Amino acid sequence: MFDSRHIKTFHAVVAAGSYSAAARVLGYTQPAITQQMKALERAVGTPLFTRVGRRMRLTEAGEALARHAETILDTLTVAQQQMSSLTRLRSGRVRMCAFPSAGATLVPEALARLAADHPGVRVELLEGEPPESLRRLERGEFDIALAFTYPGLHDEVPDELVEIPLLEDQLTVLMPAGHPLARRRAVVLADLAEERWIAGCLRCRTNFLHECTQVGFAPDIAFTTDDILVVQSLVAEGLGVAMMPGLVLSFLRHDRIVGRPLDPASRRQVSAYVLRDHLRVPATALVLDELKAAARRRAGCC
Missing domain, CATH: 3.40.190.10 (Periplasmic binding protein-like II)
Incomplete structure (x- = not known):
C-alpha cells in the first residue's frame, strides 16, 4: 500500500530533478526526502531511481509510477475536497421516509430551513407507514424514518435503531x-x-x-x-x-x-428513527436537528 505523502514527495522529486531541489520546494530536509523515497521503494519492491554521475534517472518502475503519480494526487485532491464538503455540510444526501401527515407538515417545514442554510444538502423523500418503514430503515433502504406509535401499541424497536421523540x-x-x-x-x-x-x-x-x-x-x-x-x-x-x-x-x-x-x-407519539451509526453522519444529524426544530415550532403554536 502506497503512502500518499510518499507519492507527493516522489512527484516533487521527478519534477524538480533531484532530492535537494525537491527538499527546497517542499520545505523538507534532504535526509527526510531520502528516507521517504527509501520507504516508497520498499513499498514498491524495486528501486525507482538510479544515479548516473551526479544526475538521477528513473528506473522503468519509476517511469511507470511517474505516469500515474499526478493522476493519483489529483484523485486524492478531489476526494479530500468532497470529504470536506460533506463534513462542512456544503453537500450531502439524506434519504428520508415519512408517513403522509408528517410528510405534509413537519418535513416541508424542516426542509425549507435546511434549503435556506445548507442548499448543498439534498434530501430524497420516500413515503411509508410504520412498522414496515422501520423494517426498511433497519435494512438500510434509507437514513431516517418518521413513524408514530399509539399508547399500548408500541413496536419493539431493533437495537440498531435510535428513537428521537419529536412531538405528541x-x-x-x-x-x-x-x-x-x-x-x-x-x-x-x-x-x-x-x-x-x-x-x-x-x-x-x-x-x-x-x-x-x-x-x-x-x-x-x-x-x-x-x-x-x-x-x-x-x-x-x-x-x-x-x-x-x-x-x-x-x-x-x-x-x-x-x-x-x-x-x-x-x-400518538411521533418520532424520528435512525440507525445508530448514522447519528455521526453530519448531513443526517443536520436533518434530524431541523426536524426537531420544526416539531418544537409546531408544538409551540398549538
Whole structure:
C-alpha cells in the first residue's frame, strides 16, 4: 500500500530533478526526502531511481509510477475536497421516509430551513407507514424514518435503531361542518357511537377500534382508505366521520368539514428513527436537528 505523502514527495522529486531541489520546494530536509523515497521503494519492491554521475534517472518502475503519480494526487485532491464538503455540510444526501401527515407538515417545514442554510444538502423523500418503514430503515433502504406509535401499541424497536421523540399528536374527529357536535370545542368518543366511520391506515384503524372498545361500542366502518384527501372528501359529502391525527388539521382542504379534539385527549407519539451509526453522519444529524426544530415550532403554536 502506497503512502500518499510518499507519492507527493516522489512527484516533487521527478519534477524538480533531484532530492535537494525537491527538499527546497517542499520545505523538507534532504535526509527526510531520502528516507521517504527509501520507504516508497520498499513499498514498491524495486528501486525507482538510479544515479548516473551526479544526475538521477528513473528506473522503468519509476517511469511507470511517474505516469500515474499526478493522476493519483489529483484523485486524492478531489476526494479530500468532497470529504470536506460533506463534513462542512456544503453537500450531502439524506434519504428520508415519512408517513403522509408528517410528510405534509413537519418535513416541508424542516426542509425549507435546511434549503435556506445548507442548499448543498439534498434530501430524497420516500413515503411509508410504520412498522414496515422501520423494517426498511433497519435494512438500510434509507437514513431516517418518521413513524408514530399509539399508547399500548408500541413496536419493539431493533437495537440498531435510535428513537428521537419529536412531538405528541392529538387525535381529532373530522365531521361535516353542519354536524350537531361541530359546535363543541371537543367531542366525547362515546357520543359518536351511532355514526358511520371512515377509517385510515391499518395502524390508525387498530388504535381506533381499541379506543372504541374502551368506551363500549363497536364502530360502523363504512369506508377504509390510506389517502387523507379521500377521507376529507368522504366526510365533506356526509358519508361518515373519521378519527384523524391533529397534524391533518393544518392541511384541511374542505371548508365543509371541521376537526374537533377528543375529550379526554388521546395522542400518538411521533418520532424520528435512525440507525445508530448514522447519528455521526453530519448531513443526517443536520436533518434530524431541523426536524426537531420544526416539531418544537409546531408544538409551540398549538
